[in-house]
Amino acid sequence: ARWAIGLFAFWDHLFVFLGSGMAAAYILGLTASLNHFHRPMAPHSDWNFARSVTCVTQNLGATNRISAWLLGGLSFHIEHHFFATMPRRNYRKVAREIKAFCVRNGLAYQSVSLPDAVRALWHKLRHPFDDNAPPSRPSMDSTNVSWR
Secondary structure: OOOHHHHHHHHHHHHHHHHHHHHHHHHHHHHHHHHOOOOOOOOOOOHHHHHHHHHOOOOOOOOOHHHHHEEEEOHHHHHHHHOOOHHHHHHHHHHHHHHHHHHHHHOOOEEOHHHHHHHHHHHHHHOOOOEEEOOOOOOOOOOOHOOH
């Protein structure tokens, strides 16, 4: 009979534990989708690391520190991909330099508001191939690979 009392007393803790974990996983998945999923991929002959980061990634335009903190620093997602081990408190400091680097090298540096990113993701989920052909990179095409 004691195990039944213990199990009954534990349900509220289990609900809080599982509920908060599921909410955190949903927010992380949504943030990753907003930063990556709906960007078109265009084949380039000079595909490199910098182009691969900027072509498929965008920043969420967090206008204040609270929204940036809630997004876990991923409001500077391009900077996160360039400097993955950098503490997120420094992303704001290097963002201007990364943007200038992208402009100098003709790379896309996209920063959109959260509502615009949600609308674009919703459109991409409803119409996955309207904007472009299925993703393709030169590095994925066996004819462009040199084995020497």
